[in-house]
Every structure is written in structure tokens, then in C-alpha cells.
Amino acid sequence: MRLIIEPDYLTLSRWAADYVAAKIKAANPTPEKPFVLGCPTGSSPIGLYKRLIELYKKGEISFENVVTFNMDEYVGLAEDHPESYHSFMWKHFFSHINIKKENIHILNGNAKNLEEECANYEKAIKDAGGIDLFLGGVGQDGHIAFNEPGSSLTSVTRKKELTSDTIIANSRFFDYDLDKVPRVALTVGVGTVMAAKEVLIVCNGHGKARALKHAVEGGVSQMWTISALQLHPHAIIVCDETATDELKVGTYKYFKDIEKDNL
Numbered sequence: 001m002r003l004i005i006e007p008d009y010l011t012l013s014r015w016a017a018d019y020v021a022a023k024i025k026a027a028n029p030t031p032e033k034p035f036v037l038g039c040p041t042g043s044s045p046i047g048l049y050k051r052l053i054e055l056y057k058k059g060e061i062s063f064e065n066v067v068t069f070n071m072d073e074y075v076g077l078a079e080d081h082p083e084s085y086h087s088f089m090w091k092h093f094f095s096h097i098n099i100k101k102e103n104i105h106i107l108n109g110n111a112k113n114l115e116e117e118c119a120n121y122e123k124a125i126k127d128a129g130g131i132d133l134f135l136g137g138v139g140q141d142g143h144i145a146f147n148e149p150g151s152s153l154t155s156v157t158r159k160k161e162l163t164s165d166t167i168i169a170n171s172r173f174f175d176y177d178l179d180k181v182p183r184v185a186l187t188v189g190v191g192t193v194m195a196a197k198e199v200l201i202v203c204n205g206h207g208k209a210r211a212l213k214h215a216v217e218g219g220v221s222q223m224w225t226i227s228a229l230q231l232h233p234h235a236i237i238v239c240d241e242t243a244t245d246e247l248k249v250g251t252y253k254y255f256k257d258i259e260k261d262n263l
């Protein structure tokens, strides 16, 4: 695993976006062989999306042949609810770039048959040739997508009950009213993320310091699902200084040293 330590949120977001842009450009995607990008929601990736939009507006990158699969969606929240992940993605990313609507995939949390919806989603990822680069954030309790503590590290797309920690954390988007936060979500599994060719996680702020410590220094554990990335051949976490608050000095220095000459 690579750990890139940037000074602050702005620089980490730029690093991540520039990495994504370079990967898309290098792949030189076509309609027959598009670039498949896994997309997260949450506050962490907003800066990264902002920078990707800037690069698109400058003509440095095109999303014409990019296919996306989002990580997760709440169950039972209307698609046009301002806090649905559908709304989030259009607001912060899709409506500002030249992606084709038919290339966007987001789980339908209002599907009649949720099991079937999840199975079809996994199939659609496979049919698209798998995910080239899965972007992600991380919860304070170390979850990726909605793979809460205790999730199987080989899980695939499925329905998941949210933990109290996540409901409390996400209540900031629902007027701090716990009763307004959906209790259930559909989410790609840890195994779905692990099957991607590359994974890039953005992690910022002191609130993520414990999660980062477990991701990098702890053992692989279902209690910190982000730690599964230790078993991925091409995983990168890009973080800011404050997210490193709980790392050992030696760990911090090691990654600073080995990454100092890299992009």
C-alpha cells in the first residue's frame, strides 16, 4: 500500500484528482474500451471532484468514454432527495462534466427487489470489464462504502444495516435529526472494491486519524474494513497531515521518505 501525505485538504484533493486524470489519459479510453471508475460520496471526495471538473473545463481531460459505478446508496430515500447519493453525484460531479448519462451507474435504493438490484449491479460491473480505479473515502470507524465494522472482507454488493456511529456521523446531512437518517443502504462489498485493478482512498482531518492508523499499522480486520486494502496489490491512501495524528513517528517518516520523489 502507498500512503501519500499531503499538507492539507486542498493539496490532497489535487494529488488525487491529478492521479485520476493521468490514469484516464493513459488508458486512452474508447466507446469499445471505456475507463471504468468507481465513485464515492461523502464530504471527503468533494475537493477531488472539484479539481477534476477544473481539469475538464481546462480541456485537460474528457469523461466521454468513462463509465462510473457508485459505491452505495441509501435504501428508501427518494432519488431526488437532496441527500440521496444520486443527488450528491449530479450536484458535485456529473452535471459539470461530459459524462454520458447511460455510462453512470448508481444503485437504486428504491428497487422493488433489492437483492436482485445488488446482483444485477455486480453483473454490470463484470460486464463493463471490472473497475479500473475505485475511488473511496473512509468512515471514522474505518468503513469503506457502507461496509460497516464486522462486514465480511469478501463481501459483494448487498443490503447493509448502518451502525449507530454512521447514523450519528451522517445526521449532519439530515439537520442532525437521527430519525431522518436512513437505517439501511445498498453498498458494494469489500470484495467488490478489492476486485478493482486499483483503489485510491482520500482521508482527511483529525477525525479520520484512528481509521488511518488501523488502515496502515493495524492488522487486516473485519472491524476496520479499510484494512483489507493491505491485501490489494495497487492500493493508495492519500491523506492530509492531521489525519496522520495517530500514526507512529516512524511510520510517518517512512512514507514521507519513500514517497518524496514520486508524483
Ligand code: GLP
Binding pocket: 040, 041, 042, 043, 044, 045, 071, 072, 136, 137, 138, 139, 140, 143, 144, 145, 146, 166
Ligand atoms: C459514508 C459513505 C462512505 C464515506 C463515509 C465518510 O458512510 N458511505 O463512502 O467514505 O461516509 O464520509 P465523509 O467523507 O463525509 O467523512
